[in-house]
Amino acid sequence: MSGRCCDFPTSGHQLWATDLESAHALRKAGGDVPEAPSGLCPWHVEGTCRLRDGRPLGCRLYFCDPAWTDLMPQVYERFHAELKALHVEAGLSYSYRRFVEAVRDPALLPSPPTNS
Ligand code: SF4
Secondary structure, three states: OOOHHHOHHHHOOOOEEEHHHHHHHHHHOOOOOOOOOOOOOOOEEOOEEOOHHHOOHHHHHOOOOHHHOOOHHHHHHHHHHHHHHHHHHHOOOOOEEEHHHHHOOHHHOOOOOOOO
């Protein structure tokens, strides 16, 4: 909730997402990608997330509590495997890229299923 983890240039974090997640984020945002300083998530505004419903898995699982540090990769891998399976199920090619770059290049993203 502090928003510090979303400030990539300052925190040094990188957010990676499948193209299906990035396409879903774009759809939830109405196709609009706000302007933002280089490297910063376009939905990180005044320290808060303006894309709560469309944020990718990494945003949903990241928590800066040291007690969560060891478990977080295991949980991420479990749900990331489910995301990969969704690509196969939908007949989409799988790609995993930096989220900020992916949403700024929507021509490369698949059309997500319409029932979410
Ligand atoms: S989508 Fe939201 S939670 Fe994820 S990096 Fe951007 S501002 Fe942060």
